[in-house]
Amino acid sequence: MMWDWHASLNAQDLVRTHACDTRPAGVECLLLTGATGFIGGNVMVAAINAGLAERLLCLVRGNDAADALERLRANAIQCGLLASRAAWLTVDNVLLGSLDSDFAPAAVARLACVTHVINCAAMASFSSNAQVTRINVRDTLRFASRFADSPALRRFVHVGTAMACGTRRGTRGPRGTRISEQDASGDDASHLVPYTRSKQQVELLLRRDFPGLPLVVARPSIVVGHTVLGTQPSASIFWLFRIIHRARRYTAGPLTRIDVIAADDCAQALLRLALKPDLRFDAYHLSAGAGAPTIAQVVAAMDEAALSEDAPAYRMCPASDLPVLAHDVARTERISNRRLIERALRLYSGFAELGYVFDNGRIREEIDFQPLSITDYVSECMRTSHGVGILEQMSWDFKA
Known part of the structure; x- marks a missing residue:
């Protein structure tokens, strides 16, 4: 199969049309969870463009199969x-339910035929909602148990997070704190939010409880925007970049690296990890790695996109400045809840100050992973964010 990481949109369509005529061998049924979400939705698009529409089965909630199909499309x-390709999806692509569903015999029979799984389903929220642990740990384990002894299954790709490593990992160097895949193998209790802790817990339990599962864990770093569509699929985390750009300051130094990848790059990597017959490892970082830009570089790219001349340089500020920063944002955006903004800024400052750069050597060697730097597509994120409020974008990350 031919893959083109970063062609123009028209060229991508030509590549994908060709790919539809060269369907991956050995894939009888690819089960995708989380297809109505951000990363999962992009995996669905990548799978359809790779010619897998007839072999794709999506676990989707809905009032009925027709409702679930409408959500998928x-x-x-x-x-x-393309809308014409979304029409290729039919009720045959729908498995009605969720991770914790009790499936009817007909659905169980369909699950028994699954040869590949990409599990993107999760509650990706930085809130303290108890559902984060319930869905990301308990329900995920229940779902995985259905495949523990499956003779048909060849690959189970579970989407974790690079921050499952916790906050006390890695080796500090001049280019940031380098985190390898082995750094996430232990049980580090230090986490900034329940979400990253839940992802660490479920990964450990999947390996412990289901040793026969053909498990591969993919750990994306920070996923922000889309290389072509900007924030159209999701505005997750980009609100923070907007605040930093406008304020010209934050609690991380200008040379602190921000390990960010786009959702479509992440999706293509997940699909290739699922379909490649043989893999050398059972865990991979999907990250910018050594190519991660600094905060100052991202701000400069945003200045260029905004045609800002003679803008003040970005500078590091102490945490004591965050209340003032939050007040400025609330006033400009006409947001009454200044404390919400301040809490969010403090939370993300914890991640930014770590300066983690996740080693992506494994994935580069395995599938020639070449993620586009956010500095090269941040202009699209800014364009698609025009006229959208900060609070509206924040809702992607703080789901109730």
């Missing part, structure tokens, strides 16, 4: 799939 289009 809508998210596929939002994630960049």
